[in-house]
Structure formats: structure tokens, C-alpha cells
Amino acid sequence: MRTSIATVCISGTLEDKMLACARAGFDGIEIFEQDLLVSPLSPEEIRARAARLGLTLDLYQPFRDFEGVEEEVLRENLRRAEAKFRLMNRLGIDTMLLCSNVATATIDDDALAAVQLRRLGDLAQSYGVRIAYEALAWGRFVNTYGRSWEIVREADHPAVGLCLDSFHILSRGDDPAGIEQIPAAKIFFVQLADAPVLSMDILSWSRHYRVFPGEGGFDLVAFMEHLVRSGYDGPVSLEIFNDVFRQSDVERTAVDGLRSLLWLQDRAATGLKGETHPMQLRAMPDVRPPAGLDYAEIRTGEPESAARMLAQLGFEFCGQHRRKPVQLWAQGDVRVVLNGQRADGAAPAISGLGFQVEDPDGAVERAIQLKASPVARHHTADEQELRGVGAPDGTEVFFAPTSQRPAWMEEFGAGTHYPGGQGPNALVTRIDHVNLAQPWQSFDEAVLFYESVLRLETRPATEVPSPMGLVRSQVMRTGDGSVRLALNIVPHGLEAAPSGPGSYPEHIAFHTTDILAVARRAVAAGMHFLQVPQNYYEDLAARYPLDPATLATLQELNLLYERDGEGEFLHFYTETIGNLFLEVVERRHGYEGYGAQNAPVRLAAQFERNRLRRR
Amino acid sequence: MRTSIATVCISGTLEDKMLACARAGFDGIEIFEQDLLVSPLSPEEIRARAARLGLTLDLYQPFRDFEGVEEEVLRENLRRAEAKFRLMNRLGIDTMLLCSNVATATIDDDALAAVQLRRLGDLAQSYGVRIAYEALAWGRFVNTYGRSWEIVREADHPAVGLCLDSFHILSRGDDPAGIEQIPAAKIFFVQLADAPVLSMDILSWSRHYRVFPGEGGFDLVAFMEHLVRSGYDGPVSLEIFNDVFRQSDVERTAVDGLRSLLWLQDRAATGLKGETHPMQLRAMPDVRPPAGLDYAEIRTGEPESAARMLAQLGFEFCGQHRRKPVQLWAQGDVRVVLNGQRADGAAPAISGLGFQVEDPDGAVERAIQLKASPVARHHTADEQELRGVGAPDGTEVFFAPTSQRPAWMEEFGAGTHYPGGQGPNALVTRIDHVNLAQPWQSFDEAVLFYESVLRLETRPATEVPSPMGLVRSQVMRTGDGSVRLALNIVPHGLEAAPSGPGSYPEHIAFHTTDILAVARRAVAAGMHFLQVPQNYYEDLAARYPLDPATLATLQELNLLYERDGEGEFLHFYTETIGNLFLEVVERRHGYEGYGAQNAPVRLAAQFERNRLRRR
Structure with a gap:
């Protein structure tokens, strides 16, 4: 399994974060836009530094508020997107996260959303990049992975696929079993987050309280098993917004994050014993709890x-x-x-x-x-x-x-x-x-x-x-x-x-x-x-x-x-x-x-x- | 207006808390049971210390899970209550807070609750104390002040009245205007708390995020005006559960609390200008915001x-x-x-x-x-x-x-x-x-x-x-x-x-x-x-x-x-x-x-x- 982590999870500058992720042993990272904007490093320098550190740059994120809009807004959104595609080319990143529209969507029509995603896909393709569309739990119209998948299927474009995020799915109490039915080739990216069981508005919960898998109350092992059964074998990435992690020692938090993915692989490997799937899960020595x-x-x-x-x-x-x-x-x-x-x-x-x-x-x-x-x-x-x-x-x-x-x-x-x-x-x-x-x-x-x-x-x-x-x-x-x-x-x-x-x-x-x-x-x-x-x-x-x-x-x-x-x-x-x-x-x-x-x-x-x- | 504060609001031992409240200038305090339990001071020593400090002991709280129960449970509850009445006699406290039942209530019947409160009133009366019944926002059956007032009215007992708490009323979006219609003599106690506007379960919101009036998003001034118009002129007390206040300097937090009541009085006095009511509100020099x-x-x-x-x-x-x-x-x-x-x-x-x-x-x-x-x-x-x-x-x-x-x-x-x-x-x-x-x-x-x-x-x-x-x-x-x-x-x-x-x-x-x-x-x-x-x-x-x-x-x-x-x-x-x-x-x-x-x-x-x- 290829491990990845969004730079927003941890503290420090982009340089600090990249170094800490490489030292912890991650295979790649997601570049969170905010971290890039405030960095004195140019996109080319970031790309070169990642290469030196042995990190792949797996995702550029987030791009927001694109679909479900009038034609005039769409054209402006395509202009915005094109600037980011150019940036991604400089960074050498081939996948962009697109969150379902929360702010500017005015038209609740999946067919229209699919058409608009297709146009984005055409533009992306001309830059050699692709779009991973994610249903935010608080999306204006699109807030379930089932619906985002319907739109992606309808868009039917090689450069348009899905991003699945465990928080957005499990926080709503959605059943992740349906992931097994999605063709693996259309799952472009996967983000994992756990969270303590809290009763509060989902947006605040998501922005402040996410934790690494195994540290919260979600069943990430079952989620992972569904994902593996789908045939997906791309990066499995951590995207954690946590007020404490943002303030903690960056190297230590990076290690904590990687540990969560190692633990999760091991658990899923045990659960899926005897099955074969494209994703290679690394198991660890099996031990029983102490006596x-x-x-x-x-x-x-x-x-x-x-x-x-x-x-x-x-x-x-x-x-x-x-x-x-x-x-x-x-x-x-x-x-x-x-x-x-x-x-x-x-x-x-x-x-x-x-x-x-x-x-x-x-x-x-x-x-x-x-x-x-x-x-x-x-x-x-x-x-x-x-x-x-x-x-x-x-x-x-x-x-x-x-x-x-x-x-x-x-x-x-x-x-x-x-x-x-x-x-x-x-x-x-x-x-x-x-x-x-x-x-x-x-x-x-x-x-x-x-x-x-x-x-x-x-x-x-x-x-x-x-x-x-x-x-x-x-x-x-x-x-x-x-x-x-x-x-x-x-x-x-x-x-x-x-x-x-x-x-x-x-x-x-x-x-x-x-x-x-x-x-x-x-x-x-x-x-x-x-x-x-x-x-x-x-x-x-x-x-x-x-x-x-x-x-x-x-x-x-x-x-x-x-x-x-x-x-x-x-x-x-x-x-x-x-x-x-x-x-x-x-x-x-x-x-x-x-x-x-x-x-x-x-x-x-x-x-x-x-x-x-x-x- | 007589100012009071629950000891649970602030940090330290009971001795620290009493001293800080007296120094800040409060007229009285509520004894929160937990603070008494862990204190090496006897009830008599607490009473004497309060007297020396010039503090009245206005309320003993909380007593929980009394009404809406089967006869056998009720008898055990009366036994529990009697022990607390004896304790209150030793402390010299004449009012006990009774929270609406959250845990043991099995019978959703206001008439029965009234009968049971009447029995508690009889017992209380024999000890010269009285019961202030409060609807918790998350009470099993009774969770609005309107319903708690119906029960108190039905109980019709001189030792049974209401406790009104702004958090429990305003957190549910209840209209506090109805307070004006309650006979002042049946309002035995009033607790005030503000809170930031949060979207989360009311219990967690109440237990961790309350703040002093003026520090949150509730309209405490309007609440206070309704209260004054009811004719109430007893203590107005702060009951704030706040994770930060519990960790902060006790003297400073006590001053902060008193300031909130002084501010509130001033605002209410301005709002009620020209009206006469039993409660005397202390106004301060009126100033305009800086230019x-x-x-x-x-x-x-x-x-x-x-x-x-x-x-x-x-x-x-x-x-x-x-x-x-x-x-x-x-x-x-x-x-x-x-x-x-x-x-x-x-x-x-x-x-x-x-x-x-x-x-x-x-x-x-x-x-x-x-x-x-x-x-x-x-x-x-x-x-x-x-x-x-x-x-x-x-x-x-x-x-x-x-x-x-x-x-x-x-x-x-x-x-x-x-x-x-x-x-x-x-x-x-x-x-x-x-x-x-x-x-x-x-x-x-x-x-x-x-x-x-x-x-x-x-x-x-x-x-x-x-x-x-x-x-x-x-x-x-x-x-x-x-x-x-x-x-x-x-x-x-x-x-x-x-x-x-x-x-x-x-x-x-x-x-x-x-x-x-x-x-x-x-x-x-x-x-x-x-x-x-x-x-x-x-x-x-x-x-x-x-x-x-x-x-x-x-x-x-x-x-x-x-x-x-x-x-x-x-x-x-x-x-x-x-x-x-x-x-x-x-x-x-x-x-x-x-x-x-x-x-x-x-x-x-x-x-x-x-x-x-x-x-």
C-alpha cells in the first residue's frame, strides 16, 4: 500500500512538513494549497525537494465550488482551474482534488454537474492532469459518495474520477460497503481520517477534531477492507484537521500518522486473509494482547x-x-x-x-x-x-x-x-x-x-x-x-x-x-x-x-x-x-x-x- | 440586586473559592456538592467561614433524579434528600436545587411529578428548607421551564418553587418572555449563564462551554429584563461550567464573574428605565463608545x-x-x-x-x-x-x-x-x-x-x-x-x-x-x-x-x-x-x-x- 499524507495535518512550514513526512517513511504527500501559498519555495523547488526526499507529490488540493453553477460562473471557474493546472504541471502533480460545491452551487441537477465536470475533464486532460471529485458531507447538493459517483459515472470522462474520504462518509453514518461496487479505475484518490464520536455540526467536527485512524471511534478497518475489495491500489492518504496536531511537534506527529496507516494495513490484512486483491497490504508480526x-x-x-x-x-x-x-x-x-x-x-x-x-x-x-x-x-x-x-x-x-x-x-x-x-x-x-x-x-x-x-x-x-x-x-x-x-x-x-x-x-x-x-x-x-x-x-x-x-x-x-x-x-x-x-x-x-x-x-x-x- | 455564584465556576479548593468570591465582592455563593465533598472543612466550619467573609450561602446543589419514579425509588430518594436537608441545616442553607430527572424517571406524568414534589416539600418544610425545581434542557420528561412551572403550580406547596437557568432556557431557543407571567414568589432561585453559539449536543455545550453573561451569544439582557418584570428580587447567581475557567486563576475569574453581573445590571437598568420593580438594579455612569x-x-x-x-x-x-x-x-x-x-x-x-x-x-x-x-x-x-x-x-x-x-x-x-x-x-x-x-x-x-x-x-x-x-x-x-x-x-x-x-x-x-x-x-x-x-x-x-x-x-x-x-x-x-x-x-x-x-x-x-x- 502506498502511504501518503496531506501537508495540512502537521505543523511548521512546507519544508518542515516535507522533511518530517520523508523521515517518518511516507511514500508521498498531498500538497495543501495554503501551505504552498505561504511558502517562499517555488513550485519547481518544491518538486525538486520532494524528489530529493524520495516523496511523490500525489495530490493538489483543494479546488472548491466548481459545479452546479450558471454558465458565466462556470467560465470563471474554468479560468481558475486552468491556473491551477499550470501550477500542477510545474509541481509535477497529476491529480487535483475537487470538493463538491458548498458555496456557489445554484442548480441542483446531477446531469448538469456531470456536463460541467466533463468540461473540466477536457481542460484537465489538455494539461495531462485529472480530477478527483469528492462529496463533502456538507456539500450544497452533493454530500454522499453515492451521489458523487453517479455524477462521475454520468460525466464518463477519463480525466474525471472520485476521491473517497472516510470522514465524509462515516460522519454521516453512510454505509461504506458500496465502495466495493465502484470500478477501481474510477477511484482516483482515497483519504482517511478517524474522529471521536461527537454530536456536533459536521463542519466543526471535521475541521477541528479529526484524528489518525485508530485514534477515534470510526470503523476504519472495515472501511479499508471495502476499499481493498474494490480493487483500488492507489495511494491511501491521511487528511486530518486537528487543532492539537497543528500545534504539535511535526516529526512526532508525522510518525504518529504513519503508524496509523501501518496499523490499519495490518488489521485489514488480517481481516482479508486468504483473499487476493491488487493492493498489497503489509502485515506485521501477529501478537496477542499481553496476559x-x-x-x-x-x-x-x-x-x-x-x-x-x-x-x-x-x-x-x-x-x-x-x-x-x-x-x-x-x-x-x-x-x-x-x-x-x-x-x-x-x-x-x-x-x-x-x-x-x-x-x-x-x-x-x-x-x-x-x-x-x-x-x-x-x-x-x-x-x-x-x-x-x-x-x-x-x-x-x-x-x-x-x-x-x-x-x-x-x-x-x-x-x-x-x-x-x-x-x-x-x-x-x-x-x-x-x-x-x-x-x-x-x-x-x-x-x-x-x-x-x-x-x-x-x-x-x-x-x-x-x-x-x-x-x-x-x-x-x-x-x-x-x-x-x-x-x-x-x-x-x-x-x-x-x-x-x-x-x-x-x-x-x-x-x-x-x-x-x-x-x-x-x-x-x-x-x-x-x-x-x-x-x-x-x-x-x-x-x-x-x-x-x-x-x-x-x-x-x-x-x-x-x-x-x-x-x-x-x-x-x-x-x-x-x-x-x-x-x-x-x-x-x-x-x-x-x-x-x-x-x-x-x-x-x-x-x-x-x-x-x-x- | 443580590449577586451570587456557584462554587463550580472557579478553580481551587472550597476555601480558595470562598475567599476569591468574597474579595471580588459577591454577596453570596451556591455550594456545589462536589466542592463540599472533597473539602476537609466541616459544614459548620464552612458556615462560619462564609459568615466571617460576609458571604451568604444561597443554594445547595444539585439534587438529582428525584421525581417521575415508582414508589419504592421515591422512598429511597426521600431518604437521600433527608440526609441533604440535615446537611443544609448544618450549613445554614435554606434552598436546594432539584434538577429535573434525567436518569431514573420512568413515568411521564406531570400530576405524579407534582404529587412527588409535594411530598418532598413536606419533608423539606420539616427541616425549614425549600426546593427550587429546575428543568434541565436534557431532562428525561421535563425539559422546559414552562413544564417545570406547570408541575410546581400543580404541587402547590410553599416549600416548592422554581429555579430558572438562562442556559437551559436559551440553549433550546425557548422564549424567556413567559417568565414575566410566573408569580415572583414561586421563583426561588435564578442562575445565569451565557454561551457561545455552537451547534452540538446540549449536554456537552452546557458542561464545557458556558461563559459569563456578556461573553457569549445569548441575549442575557432581555432575559434579565423579563426576570425583573416578573417581580423577582432574590439572588441572581452565576452557574458556569467552563473548562478554561476551571483551570484559571481563581481570584481573577471571580472578578470576571462579578463584572458580568455588574454589566448585566447596568444594561437591564438602562433597558427598564422608568419602570419600577422590586429588584434594585445598580446602574453605572452611562458612557458612549469611544469616538x-x-x-x-x-x-x-x-x-x-x-x-x-x-x-x-x-x-x-x-x-x-x-x-x-x-x-x-x-x-x-x-x-x-x-x-x-x-x-x-x-x-x-x-x-x-x-x-x-x-x-x-x-x-x-x-x-x-x-x-x-x-x-x-x-x-x-x-x-x-x-x-x-x-x-x-x-x-x-x-x-x-x-x-x-x-x-x-x-x-x-x-x-x-x-x-x-x-x-x-x-x-x-x-x-x-x-x-x-x-x-x-x-x-x-x-x-x-x-x-x-x-x-x-x-x-x-x-x-x-x-x-x-x-x-x-x-x-x-x-x-x-x-x-x-x-x-x-x-x-x-x-x-x-x-x-x-x-x-x-x-x-x-x-x-x-x-x-x-x-x-x-x-x-x-x-x-x-x-x-x-x-x-x-x-x-x-x-x-x-x-x-x-x-x-x-x-x-x-x-x-x-x-x-x-x-x-x-x-x-x-x-x-x-x-x-x-x-x-x-x-x-x-x-x-x-x-x-x-x-x-x-x-x-x-x-x-x-x-x-x-x-x-
Whole structure:
């Protein structure tokens, strides 16, 4: 599949954009007119630069408001078009996008539109270029791909074909299956965009909220499968209007975009297995979602405070790494690595996660094909090689074989014991979820990363009020819930904070089947809990018919409580050290949430504490 | 009028919010349940603190999903309500907001809802509190104020009345005139919110985009007039859910909120002049919109570069201030003050604007009543006292009498001449507009400031693509166009930049009736123009049927061109110095825009130049 991207998707000057697209690995680009107009580069210079970078120039766009008009307007439109055809000749671009008329169309007549497109086709042909006609979802008369296809068929001109754009089709709820019926030779160009499911006017939705495939709510895989079945094998291009992407680092956004097309190819290749079509889809190593977390890693220049907290929660010290200042802590099969390799005494933060996968090498290979950056971890010949990649939020993602006693543990702790298995003191049974802070610039990128690299599924997002703004929380998890990540978009006020107190803290949540025992043990060990206000418990009493003894126990242990149908959720938070705190949760009767109603209590308490520390 | 505000409008902890509301000057507040739940303060402590701050606690909210349910659910709801009534007694709050049922209502029967509200009224009465029933725009069955009033009337209970919320009424396009027909004694509470005109689902619109009155597109003045005519004289409260306000400085947002109510009172008092009603509306000094700009002030530690640019545009030096390192430059009656009182050699930036008003003292008094901060400007006994206030974006707004030769000019330039009047070289005839950068946190505040303090009108906003993101541009102007400000929201990537190169630049645009002469004179004087790419002119030729000679002249002089119907706009930009550049515009045949199609050319060129300087 030939990959392409419209220059409007990303930030910077046209030069920046071309360079970033080439570096990311796109085959070609669409020149968005605005980017050319403001560029000091001449068309010839742009053409030469693209050639040097190995990029094809696949489309010139957009040309607007052509058809469905009176003869006088049409003549002026042909004059406009001819100027652009000359420009395209200089650029060496052979296809122009024509959007269905939104502003000047006065005649609602497909036959007339076809005749006018035919005249445009004649003119285009004389310049050796062709017209890809696209139905905008808000076109004045033509706003479905079915109708644009009728007009193109009626025009019956070799230089007039279709452009299909997934946004315009899927945003209207149109069925893309009809694409299979369109002769591939008449599909001149294809643009892909995903979008979050929003209920707003389509124009605003399209102009501000589009995202790369896999980052929104559209079924782009099915769309792609219909497209491949049509026989189309031209460029598949991204056309994303997104307010955030326009402000983000251009190289990074370009990589994010290419990743979306690689992911989509892989998904479609899987869906179309056994079928043969002209378009060659590149598949990647097939991996299954992770079976669980091998370990979580906390990096800190002062490991003592994190170690104390782990001990209070019942974790045992299992030894120091034989070469490095790295400690292993475990409870049953739940492992936490405390990495002290930070010279600057930096505050604790979650730095890495080990995911248990069937085929670690395949998983790494897939991640690297998806343009993830490998993480180099030094190891000696007799040490386990752990391979991983960096996630967009900076978390290191490692792939480990599924094992109750991973081989890397051998590198830890001669002279110490490892509790192993489910001893009577092992009340924590697994890492329930990990909450990771996401800068607003890279949130969509992170969703696609975790979806494509780890095969996690996206759940509906929630918004949690905090004293410094709404926190958007997006859960990504395996279908079976064995791995759950909660991605939190950090409010603007905290985004630029250094990693000292004041940044948005991340946390690891441990699951237990006896939270009261874990909490009591922690109290006995002198743990500092996040304090829950009395007002919360009074509201709890109003909200749920809880018996007074239960309520008293919850309050005594600073436990939070939430109910969802039959399900019950009990949890508590530790104090925050650096940018890290820990949570212990108990899920009863199939509760599947994360205590969203209680999160504001935590955020308010953490806000107050941060402020006190800053003073 | 008693002013109130819901704590959910602003950021911080409950303590922060109460303090900020008291300092801003609100009479009371609504306690939003979430803020209480997460607070370590007990209800008694909150009550005592409010009393100390001089704030009344006007409402407890929200209570949800009560009516239209089966008996079993109702009994549970009454139990929930009773707990809240006890809490309200401890807080000393006598009114609870009840939202129409959105989630649990199963019975669409107004008579039943009335009976159930009556039962709630009985319970409320036994605690000495009362219920203000509000129709949410997305209520399951009850979603108009007309229907909520029918139910309240049917309930016929002294402890059951209405809460009216302007958002829920106006967002649905409901006519608020019917409010006048509701007996004032049955209106227990009133909440006001404005909102930008958006086409999206009402719930998202309400939860994220509400703004203070005067900052959006609703006619809150008419709403207020209907309310006053009803005879209501209880608290008028702000209930604004806004993602930005939640992240902004709490004290500043509280002042912004109070300003909106002061402005609204003033407008309603004007509209209801001569009528008498129970509600006392506080009017402010009545001022007319400014007649023009007396001067624009540029502050810079290195005045030479700005002075050179002004000279190249035909301005003449009219002398130094007798005491201060401040220069006056003029062309005809267009005056620019170059203020060198910056010790640090800071880059040039627009620091102040003098507005010509009929009654400067009244205008200052009005601004101060609107909670603007006075700007102190040192002056001696024999110098003109200029009085002004600070705008939210930091610009100093001064009020000066309308005069062709203002008295303050006498303080400048013994020994120099002042050109005065329209000499043959005075090609610049007025300041056409001033473009001011706005941080995203204070944009809505700025709109209300310029509307309430200067009586400027808001025009529809536009969005302009730039290499660092979309720039939102909001024009505010007098009806006659004699004063025009363009407020630009700065993209995130540039917001934190220091005032050196890299910040979003501001500009002053001068109007002329002969831009070719101004440009030629500037060329002859060695002016550095912002360079316009060749591609732009080629597109211009495609876009408009311009004759080749005109096109050649435009290109020769780096002029930009835009057409709107018969109207034509020609303009050019200077290079940027510090955070400032200048523009010269010519409006032909009634053109009323600002060359929005050309702004991307400027933004791209400035982006590239900034990058080069940063290297």
C-alpha cells in the first residue's frame, strides 16, 4: 500500500512538513494549497525537494465550488482551474482534488454537474492532469459518495474520477460497503481520517477534531477492507484537521500518522486473509494482547520512601540487582522494580512496565515496525536481555515471556529469599491498573500506540473534576482485564511543572481480595494514607444504604467506596511521594470501573498537599 | 440586586473559592456538592467561614433524579434528600436545587411529578428548607421551564418553587418572555449563564462551554429584563461550567464573574428605565463608545528601531516628553507614543491605548466600578492627568477627551514642530485597528472587559491557520468602526514564550487612502517590508481577474489584496521588531474585513523569521 499524507495535518512550514513526512517513511504527500501559498519555495523547488526526499507529490488540493453553477460562473471557474493546472504541471502533480460545491452551487441537477465536470475533464486532460471529485458531507447538493459517483459515472470522462474520504462518509453514518461496487479505475484518490464520536455540526467536527485512524471511534478497518475489495491500489492518504496536531511537534506527529496507516494495513490484512486483491497490504508480526504485567518499575534517586511504602503494603524485599542499584520487591507474583539509577536524586515516578507476552521477540519486532523507538538496556552476556520501546508519554514498555518466575529475577538478590507463589501474607494478587499522565499534545498518539503496539482496547473516556481543571481519563485494557492502563490528560496548569512536587502524579493500583486486611496491615506498619474528608462519608451514607458498621470501617481505614449495580469497589490511596502514589483496590461482584466518583476526593487532597509543599 | 455564584465556576479548593468570591465582592455563593465533598472543612466550619467573609450561602446543589419514579425509588430518594436537608441545616442553607430527572424517571406524568414534589416539600418544610425545581434542557420528561412551572403550580406547596437557568432556557431557543407571567414568589432561585453559539449536543455545550453573561451569544439582557418584570428580587447567581475557567486563576475569574453581573445590571437598568420593580438594579455612569483613538503607546527599551519604522511610514518626531524618556510621533492627527521607560532594554510591544471619550472621568469611574484596576501614571501638577485601567491582556487603557490637539501634547517637544492637521505628507489618516495577543486563559474575560468598559461590539470570530496552530481572531469594534480591536488567541506553543523574539507579535494598523504612495515612500526610506511569496501572487491571479499591471504593482510593493463583493482591501506589513510590527491598510468601496485570507502569509513569514532569530 502506498502511504501518503496531506501537508495540512502537521505543523511548521512546507519544508518542515516535507522533511518530517520523508523521515517518518511516507511514500508521498498531498500538497495543501495554503501551505504552498505561504511558502517562499517555488513550485519547481518544491518538486525538486520532494524528489530529493524520495516523496511523490500525489495530490493538489483543494479546488472548491466548481459545479452546479450558471454558465458565466462556470467560465470563471474554468479560468481558475486552468491556473491551477499550470501550477500542477510545474509541481509535477497529476491529480487535483475537487470538493463538491458548498458555496456557489445554484442548480441542483446531477446531469448538469456531470456536463460541467466533463468540461473540466477536457481542460484537465489538455494539461495531462485529472480530477478527483469528492462529496463533502456538507456539500450544497452533493454530500454522499453515492451521489458523487453517479455524477462521475454520468460525466464518463477519463480525466474525471472520485476521491473517497472516510470522514465524509462515516460522519454521516453512510454505509461504506458500496465502495466495493465502484470500478477501481474510477477511484482516483482515497483519504482517511478517524474522529471521536461527537454530536456536533459536521463542519466543526471535521475541521477541528479529526484524528489518525485508530485514534477515534470510526470503523476504519472495515472501511479499508471495502476499499481493498474494490480493487483500488492507489495511494491511501491521511487528511486530518486537528487543532492539537497543528500545534504539535511535526516529526512526532508525522510518525504518529504513519503508524496509523501501518496499523490499519495490518488489521485489514488480517481481516482479508486468504483473499487476493491488487493492493498489497503489509502485515506485521501477529501478537496477542499481553496476559498480564510482569513488573512495574519505579525510578527514583531516593528509593527509601518508595521502599517503605511497598513494605507497608506487604511487599518483601527480594534483593539488589547484582550490578546495578536496582531493587526487586515482590508480593506473591506481583513484582515492583525500584530503579535507583538516577544521579540527581529525582522524585519517584513510574518509568517502565513489563508486559507478559507469548512472543517477546515478535512483539518487539512489531513495535519497531510500528515506528516505536527501541529502548536500549545494558545487559551482560549472562543476563536476561529485556527488549522494549518507548511509549509517547515516556514510559518504557518491555516485553517479557509469560512466567511466574521470570529469568531476569535470577540477577537479583543472592542471599535474600523470594516469597514466591501465594503465601499467606501475599494479599496483593496482581497489578490492577496503572495510571499514566499524558501531555495533551500526545494523548491521541498514546492511544494509537497502546492500541497498535500492545493491542489494548479503548474504553469510553470519563472526565473527573479537580481543583486545577477537568482531568480526562481514558482506560485502555485487554478484553479480559488482565492489563489495564488509565491514561490521564494532564490539565494545562500542571503540564509544564517540573518533576518535583506539583506535577500530575501517576500511580500503580494493586488488586487484593481482602482490602480490609491490607489496609489494617498498612496501618499497623505506620503507612500514611491519603486522608478522606468526613464530608465524603456523610455523602456516602446519603448515596447508598450502607450499614453503620461498614461505614465506620470505611472511614476508620480511609477507604473509598463505589457501587455499580451489583458490583462494589473499595480502594485506598497512599500519600504521594514525588510524582508517584500507590492504590489498593478490591473489586467485588464483577465491578469493572475505577472509582471515578471518588477520584475528585483524591485530586483535591493531592492538590492541597502539593500547595503546602510548594510554600 | 443580590449577586451570587456557584462554587463550580472557579478553580481551587472550597476555601480558595470562598475567599476569591468574597474579595471580588459577591454577596453570596451556591455550594456545589462536589466542592463540599472533597473539602476537609466541616459544614459548620464552612458556615462560619462564609459568615466571617460576609458571604451568604444561597443554594445547595444539585439534587438529582428525584421525581417521575415508582414508589419504592421515591422512598429511597426521600431518604437521600433527608440526609441533604440535615446537611443544609448544618450549613445554614435554606434552598436546594432539584434538577429535573434525567436518569431514573420512568413515568411521564406531570400530576405524579407534582404529587412527588409535594411530598418532598413536606419533608423539606420539616427541616425549614425549600426546593427550587429546575428543568434541565436534557431532562428525561421535563425539559422546559414552562413544564417545570406547570408541575410546581400543580404541587402547590410553599416549600416548592422554581429555579430558572438562562442556559437551559436559551440553549433550546425557548422564549424567556413567559417568565414575566410566573408569580415572583414561586421563583426561588435564578442562575445565569451565557454561551457561545455552537451547534452540538446540549449536554456537552452546557458542561464545557458556558461563559459569563456578556461573553457569549445569548441575549442575557432581555432575559434579565423579563426576570425583573416578573417581580423577582432574590439572588441572581452565576452557574458556569467552563473548562478554561476551571483551570484559571481563581481570584481573577471571580472578578470576571462579578463584572458580568455588574454589566448585566447596568444594561437591564438602562433597558427598564422608568419602570419600577422590586429588584434594585445598580446602574453605572452611562458612557458612549469611544469616538476614536487618541494615541497608541509602544513601550520599548530600545526606541530607535520603532522610531525608524514610524519615520519610514511618514510619521514625524514631535518631541521628547519634558521629564520622561518618552517620544511623541505623529502624522496628521495620528499619534504614537514611544515610551522608553524600560530599564531592561526590552523588545518593543504595544503597552497602552488612549481612547477618545466624551466624559473621561465618567469612563474611568465606570471602569473602576466594573472592577478594572486603575493604572497609576505619575504626573506633576502642571501636567495633564491621564486616567486609565489595565485590560486583562495587560494593555493599559486610557481615557482622553475627544480633541484634535490633546492637552497632554503640550508636555512634549519644546523646540520641535508638530505637523498638525492634514498636511500634504500626512497620508495616514487614522489608526485602523490594533491587534492584541490574548492568552487563552483570559480571552473570555477580555471580551467582557472591552464590551463592558469600552462598550465595544463583538463581531463573529475567525480562525486563521499558522505554522504553529490555528489562531482565533475576535474583532471588537464600535458600531461606526472608529475603534477596532482584533483580539488574537495565542496558540499554546507560543503562550509561554518570553517577550523576546518568539512570542506572538501584536500590531498597529494605520489607515490610508493612498497605500501605493505610503508604500513607495516607505520603500524610498529604506523600509523592510514583510516579504510576500511569489506563490501568493500567482494564486491571487487565479483567484481574482486582476489586470497584470495591478498585479505587478502589488507584487513590487509586497502588498496583499483581498476582495469582498465590491469592497477591496490592500495592505502591507513591516518586519517585526520585538513583539511588534506595523501594518498599513487601505479600504476601498466599503470593505469591512481585515484580510483574513492573507493573515496566513504573514504568520508563516513571521514564524520563519522567528526561527531564524532563535537559532
